[in-house]
Amino acid sequence: QQQVKQSPQSLIVQKGGIPIINCAYENTAFDYFPWYQQFPGKGPALLIAIRPDVSEKKEGRFTISFNKSAKQFSLHIMDSQPGDSATYFCAASRGASGTYKYIFGTGTRLKVLA
């Protein structure tokens, strides 16, 4: 019940394409869903996050879509660029527990071709 399942494992798109990365969770007590971007040799950096009271959040070219009834959320990257090539992790946490533990997906390696 604590898992976050992420797919696909890897993704290759052409420049300008719209890669979509999907995550599914089981625990309905989760109340915060962030996405992290990680470049080789670096730590993950927060990209965008959403709470379950909204169905979509957009920041620049990055959009999270959230489906509470299906317990799924996804990251869309509009007009993708070669500089977006990185590994992306979804996560879920339950702030109400007071511990702020994150459960991470297994990651998606994205490559955007020039």
Next chain:
Amino acid sequence: DVKVTQSSRYLVKRTGEKVFLECVQDMDHENMFWYRQDPGLGLRLIYFSYDVKMKEKGDIPEGYSVSREKKERFSLILESASTNQTSMYLCASRVSGNTIYFGEGSWLTVV
């Protein structure tokens, strides 16, 4: 700017050695975390701390311990390193609300 600093970026240790990984944050954060990252497994929580001298086990605590004597410093200890602990170790710190920030990571190779 939030700063989470992992002082050792690359380490090579021998099997059986005691290993210390240090993490320092400069923003008076209460919650700090140690994760391990392995290909295909994502980030897995080893231990976390929500205050000085307070710690809780995460999902994979076996073979590890932690120390938090001061609020700004959270150390991960491998009492007797083994080859299956070769991995990238990430420290994180909670700023406010739910957001956590990561350090740059420590690559540990145990030979």
